[in-house]
Amino acid sequence: MAIDLDKVLDKAWADKPLSDVLAAPVAALKGVTEKDGELLREAFGVKTVADFGQLKYVRWAQALVALHHTVKV
Structure with missing residues (x-):
């Protein structure tokens, strides 16, 4: 799965290693x-x-x- 880190992370975190991002405070997520x-x-x-x-x-x-996307409700 490809993900554009610039779209999901604050600018300061977009170029950090994934291990650093996972250990970061949730405020590292954009928004x-x-x-x-x-x-x-x-x-x-x-x-x-x-x-x-x-x-x-x-x-x-x-x-x-x-589930919603796989089963018609």
Whole structure:
């Protein structure tokens, strides 16, 4: 899967190694503010991009979207 890192990461993170990006605060994602990151930490314990990607609620929502695209409801 190809992904344009310039579209999903803040400029400061677009040229960093993937391991650094995954360990970065969620505010490294384009459109996510530091305040958003604080709220995610308070609500779900999310501290890093990796934590956010592994959050069970995110995975559940992605599965529901995928199911919607494969099954006519």
